[in-house]
Amino acid sequence: MRPIQMVDLKTEYQRLKKEIDTAVIEVIESAAFINGKPVQDFSKALAQYLNVKHVIPCANGTDALQIAMMALGLKQGDEVITPSFTYIATTEVVALLSLKPIFVEVDKQTFNINIDSLRKAITPKTKAIVPVHLYGQSCDMEAIMEVANEHNLFVIEDNAQSIGGDYYFKDGTSKKTGTIGTIGTTSFYPAKNLGAYGDGGAIFTNDDALAQQLMMIANHGQSKRYYHDVVGCNSRLDTLQAAILSIRLQHLDENINARIKVADFYDNAFKDHAVIKTPFRDKNNKHVFHQYTLILNSDKAGLRDELSMYLSENKIPNMIYYPVPGHRQKMFESFDAAAFNLPITDWLTERVISLPMHPELDEEQLSFITQTTLNYFNRN
Numbered sequence: 001m002r003p004i005q006m007v008d009l010k011t012e013y014q015r016l017k018k019e020i021d022t023a024v025i026e027v028i029e030s031a032a033f034i035n036g037k038p039v040q041d042f043s044k045a046l047a048q049y050l051n052v053k054h055v056i057p058c059a060n061g062t063d064a065l066q067i068a069m070m071a072l073g074l075k076q077g078d079e080v081i082t083p084s085f086t087y088i089a090t091t092e093v094v095a096l097l098s099l100k101p102i103f104v105e106v107d108k109q110t111f112n113i114n115i116d117s118l119r120k121a122i123t124p125k126t127k128a129i130v131p132v133h134l135y136g137q138s139c140d141m142e143a144i145m146e147v148a149n150e151h152n153l154f155v156i157e158d159n160a161q162s163i164g165g166d167y168y169f170k171d172g173t174s175k176k177t178g179t180i181g182t183i184g185t186t187s188f189y190p191a192k193n194l195g196a197y198g199d200g201g202a203i204f205t206n207d208d209a210l211a212q213q214l215m216m217i218a219n220h221g222q223s224k225r226y227y228h229d230v231v232g233c234n235s236r237l238d239t240l241q242a243a244i245l246s247i248r249l250q251h252l253d254e255n256i257n258a259r260i261k262v263a264d265f266y267d268n269a270f271k272d273h274a275v276i277k278t279p280f281r282d283k284n285n286k287h288v289f290h291q292y293t294l295i296l297n298s299d300k301a302g303l304r305d306e307l308s309m310y311l312s313e314n315k316i317p318n319m320i321y322y323p324v325p326g327h328r329q330k331m332f333e334s335f336d337a338a339a340f341n342l343p344i345t346d347w348l349t350e351r352v353i354s355l356p357m358h359p360e361l362d363e364e365q366l367s368f369i370t371q372t373t374l375n376y377f378n379r380n
C-alpha cells in the first residue's frame with residue numbers, strides 16, 4: 001500500500017508534470033514574474049468558471065478577506081457577524097481592521113452559520129455577515145441573503161474551502177458558492193481544493209464599482225500609476241502561481257468528483273455506526289469535500305483524541321479542524337469573546353475529526369482507513 005497522506009500534492013504533480021513544468025519554464029523565460037499575462041488569463045478563466053463578472057487576484061485568502069472588508073468602507077467599531085467555528089483568518093481580519101467580531105453559532109449538522117443565531121446577533125451597529133462555506137459545503141445562502149436584505153447588510157462569503165461548489169436556489173437555479181453575496185473570497189493555499197504551489201488568493205464580485213475599489217486597494221490604493229487615492233495594501237498573485245493555477249483549474253471538477261467518490265466510500269463504510277456520524281450533505285448544495293469531517297457522537301471523555309492517536313499509530317494522518325473555536329482564542333480576549341455563549345460550537349469542537357481527503361486516495365488505502373477506524377471502536 002502507498003503511504004497515506006492527509007493531502008497528496010506529489011501524486012497529482014506526477015500526473016500533470018509535463019503541463020506544469022512547461023508553464024513554469026515559460027514564465028521564467030518570459031521573466032514577467034509580477035502581473036504577467038498568466039495572471040490575467042487565470043483571472044478570466046476563473047471568472048468564466050464561476051460565472052462571475054470580476055475576479056481580483058491577490059496574495060492569499062486572508063488578504064482577500066481583508067481587502068473585501070476594506071473595500072466596503074467599514075468603520076472602526078462596526079460589527080461583523082461570523083461563525084466562531086472556522087479557521088482563524090475569517091475572524092482575525094475583522095479584529096485587524098478594528099471592526100468588532102460578533103461570533104455566532106453553527107448548525108450542528110452542516111457546521112455552517114446558524115440562521116437563528118445570526119438573526120439574534122443583529123444590532124444597529126451590524127454592517128456585514130461573513131458566512132464560511134466550511135469543509136466544502138455551502139451555507140444556507142438563500143436565508144442569509146434574506147436576512148442581509150432585510151437589514152441592509154453586506155455579505156462576504158469566505159469560500160476558501162468550497163471553490164467549485166454549487167448552491168441550488170429554491171426556484172431551481174444554481175450559482176457557484178462565493179458568487180451570491182456582495183463579495184466572495186478564496187484561498188489558493190496548496191492544500192485547498194484549487195491550490196497553487198505557494199500562496200495565492202482571489203476576490204469575486206458582480207459589482208463593477210466594487211471591483212474597481214477592490215483592485216485599487218489590492219494595489220496600494222492606486223487609481224493610475226503613482227496616484228494613490230486610498231490607503232490600500234500590496235497583495236498580488238504572482239505569475240508562476242497563476243500559470244500553475246490555470247492548469248489545476250482545468251482539473252478542478254474532476255478532482256471534486258474524485259473527492260465525492262472518496263466521501264461516498266467513507267459514508268458507506270461508516271453507515272449506521274453507533275458513534276461515528278458521517279458528514280451531512282444538505283440537498284441545497286453540491287458538497288465539494290475539502291475535508292471529510294466526522295462527529296464522534298459520544299460524551300466519553302478523551303474518545304476523539306484516543307481515536308486520533310490510534311489512527312496516527314497506524315500511520316493514518318488525521319486532523320482536528322479546529323481544536324479551539326474563535327471565541328475561545330486568546331487573540332480575542334480584548335473583545336470579551338469568551339462571553340459569547342456558543343454551546344454547539346463547543347460541543348462540535350470536542351468531537352470533530354477529519355480523515356484523509358484528496359483525489360488520489362485508492363481503494364486499498366480507503367479500506368485500510370475505514371477498517372482501522374472501525375477496529376478502534378470494536379476493540380473498546
Ligand SMILES: *Cc1c(COP(=O)(O)O)cnc(C)c1O
Nearest residue numbers: 060061062087089090160187189
Ligand atoms: C485557508 C482559509 C483562509 C485563509 O487562506 P490563506 O490563503 O491561508 O490566507 C481563510 N478562511 C478559511 C475558511 C480558510 O480555510
